[in-house]
């Protein structure tokens with residue numbers, strides 16, 4: 405594949421090769437722009453990264469990442485860059501109740517939204533019929549929530565309690581589902597963020613809640629395959645290069661990216677790094693965000709047993725310390741005895757006692773999966789990212805900046821910017837595509853990046869509005 409960039413094409417520098425930077429680069433290079441990515445780490449992919457497996461020597465994801473059917477821009481980026489074959493679509497969510505009983509819940513493909521959720525609710529045998537009806541009504545009420553409807557912003561947990569959701573429904577449905585989707589405790593997230601999950605992730609469309617699981621390590625998928633796709637089209641992907649500053653003119657416009665003593669000039673720059681790093685590079689353009697945004701931690705407990713122990717592809721734990729377990733996928737060349745437990749909003753987890761955390765998680769796996777009882781744990785690793793995602797608390801949307809800035813040719817991207825989405829792969833890809841479109845508008849050469857959301861049927865529109 406040869407470069408499609410015209411010799412006179414405007415030059416765009418992208419600082420940060422996470423999904424936001426990669427999505428921006430893909431949109432711009434396809435529109436014929438000259439694009440350079442500057443990424444501090446050895447591989448692109450950012451937080452969606454892998455490390456070397458101590459058992460097999462292959463790559464293991466630092467933390468399991470999944471997307472949902474509603475993540476239309478992330479899925480479109482995977483199609484655009486030819487890696488969609490490496491995503492498996494699972495329609496069934498497995499819930500494990502505190503007594504170890506299992507519920508396999510699959511939304512209907514045939515019933516129109518939101519009735520497609522009826523089979524899912526019916527299969528939640530760990531709830532009484534009354535609890536299931538109240539859960540369904542609570543979801544509809546959340547979907548109809550309007551900002552200010554309850555007299556001011558509040559947290560999701562407080563709002564759910566205030567509308568009378570039963571404590572068991574809050575603990576065994578809302579908490580695990582919302583915390584996995586938002587990466588933050590329901591005691592802290594806003595009602596708006598919870599509503600986004602309920603509407604876009606469940607109610608809107610029969611495929612909205614599909615779970616897409618990568619079949620290749622993220623380091624291969626993004627760090628090699630998408631990087632390779634971009635390079636084949638002429639994008640200069642510089643890895644292991646830390647951008648130390650931006651040279652600006654007296655009018656504030658960006659002129660060059662500085663990497664130590666080396667400078668690279670550009671016509672436009674997209675700053676696609678997390679908010680703290682953005683605050684250091686362009687402090688005048690993200691002042692409020694830099695001070696007022698907070699991260700939420702996610703912990704992954706990696707376990708290697710001497711034999712296969714998990715008989716489900718993945719499962720959501722209800723009322724355990726563990727929140728979501730994933731079996732190593734054979735197609736990833738994972739060790740057959742490998743599994744990973746993910747715990748969102750893990751600040752202060754078991755008072756930070758890592759040995760206790762390991763023992764607790766292993767005990768829960770043994771309690772739930774009989775094959776694990778006789779298995780020997782041969783290796784383990786606990787990985788916590790303290791600022792894994794932006795904490796989507798009440799009021800956060802007021803300080804998330806848009807892609808365009810006062811500096812004219814400097815643009816912002818990243819899962820923390822104003823996309824209307826929580827801090828996820830979808831949010832990151834949207835931000836990159838929005839930034840690419842903004843660059844195109846500013847320089848008078850339109851770029852198309854964004855694709856549409858899943859269409860809402862008329863019943864959903866009648867419930868939630870357009």
Ligand SMILES: Cc1cc2nc3c(=O)[nH]c(=O)nc-3n(C[C@H](O)[C@H](O)[C@H](O)COP(=O)(O)OP(=O)(O)OC[C@H]3O[C@@H](n4cnc5c(N)ncnc54)[C@H](O)[C@@H]3O)c2cc1C
Nearest residue numbers: 420422423424444450451467469470647792818819828829
């Ligand atoms: C543990 C964990 C679990 C997660 N689980 C999920 C999940 O299941 N589903 C989901 O959708 N999302 C998940 N996420 C969130 C998802 O990973 C992020 O939302 C997304 O990857 C963010 O992409 P980004 O491009 O905005 O930022 P980043 O991925 O942070 O990319 C920014 C890049 O900028 C680089 N950089 C920073 N400073 C400089 C500099 N000065 N010079 C050059 N380069 C620089 C960094 O090295 C990095 O590569 C998870 C995140 C974590 C950490």
